[in-house]
Amino acid sequence: QSALTQPASVSGSPGQSITISCTGTSSDVGSYNYVSWFQQHPGKAPKLMIYEVTNRPSGVSNRFSGSKSGNTASLTISGLQAEDEADYYCSSYTTSSTWVFGGGTKLTVL
Amino acid sequence: EVQLVESGGVVVQPGGSLRLSCAASGFTFDDYAMHWVRQAPGKGLEWVSGISWNSGSIGYADSVKGRFTISRDNAKNSLYLQMNSLRAEDTALYYCAKGRAVLGGPWEAFDIWGQGTMVTVSS
Numbered sequence: 001q002s003a004l005t006q007p008a009s010v011s012g013s014p015g016q017s018i019t020i021s022c023t024g025t026s027s028d029v030g031s032y033n034y035v036s037w038f039q040q041h042p043g044k045a046p047k048l049m050i051y052e053v054t055n056r057p058s059g060v061s062n063r064f065s066g067s068k069s070g071n072t073a074s075l076t077i078s079g080l081q082a083e084d085e086a087d088y089y090c091s092s093y094t095t096s097s098t099w100v101f102g103g104g105t106k107l108t109v110l
Numbered sequence: 111e112v113q114l115v116e117s118g119g120v121v122v123q124p125g126g127s128l129r130l131s132c133a134a135s136g137f138t139f140d141d142y143a144m145h146w147v148r149q150a151p152g153k154g155l156e157w158v159s160g161i162s163w164n165s166g167s168i169g170y171a172d173s174v175k176g177r178f179t180i181s182r183d184n185a186k187n188s189l190y191l192q193m194n195s196l197r198a199e200d201t202a203l204y205y206c207a208k209g210r211a212v213l214g215g216p217w218e219a220f221d222i223w224g225q226g227t228m229v230t231v232s233s
Contacts, residue, residue, distance in 0.1 A: 003154070032217065034217040034219070036219040036220070038155070038220075040155075045205060045223040045224065045225055045226065046147075046155065046205070046220075046223055047223075048210075048219055048220060048221045051210060051219035051221070052219065057210075057221060089154060089155050091155070091157070091219075091220075093216070093217040097167075097169050097216060098157065098160075098169050098170075098171060099145070099157035099160070100157065101147075101154060101155040101156060101157060102154070103154045104154040104155070
């Protein structure tokens with residue numbers, strides 16, 4: 001159950017787009033379309049932003065989008081806003097019937 | 111309003127035991143899978159355990175297997191985590207989280223989270 005691999009940090013200016021990658025294996029990301037993305041602001045609980053690779057829950061801005069290719073999933077945030085500054089985590093269901101998270105990516109809006 | 115409220119977190123000595131609870135409200139609790147996810151201070155998220163809506167399917171992370179037991183009481187709208195043989199590395203904020211879909215499987219994303227309860231394992 002090794003953690004998924006995410007960049008430790010990414011940054012972008014307001015209005016720009018950024019992409020956060022999430023690399024797993026054929027036992028997790030590569031096996032299923034059960035990849036989720038969470039946003040976590042300091043001192044707050046995580047918030048679901050994307051589920052099943054590409055789907056947005058009701059109320060989540062369409063500036064957030066997800067994709068997957070092989071063993072790597074990606075979260076793209078377009079039109080960056082100051083409120084997007086947070087930690088982002090990916091997660092995937094695995095062939096062992098467990099869940100695994102990425103190590104998290106700190107997004108800084110410059 | 112859909113809400114999850116965790117409780118039971120305290121300071122406990124290594125080797126000790128603890129039972130966490132999660133009270134659910136605002137939704138039909140027995141229709142959804144539930145999970146425990148933890149976050150050590152300053153660290154990332156780690157899935158701990160999950161249970162299906164009818165308790166027929168249960169899973170654990172390798173790091174807690176054999177020491178932790180998840181359960182639920184649908185009549186009380188409550189989720190539990192019995193934690194035994196606690197270690198320093200179990201120190202974390204423990205969140206309970208709800209599976210997304212009605213009568214969904216353990217693969218459903220976690221769409222609602224509580225605010226967490228802090229467990230500290232220290233002598």
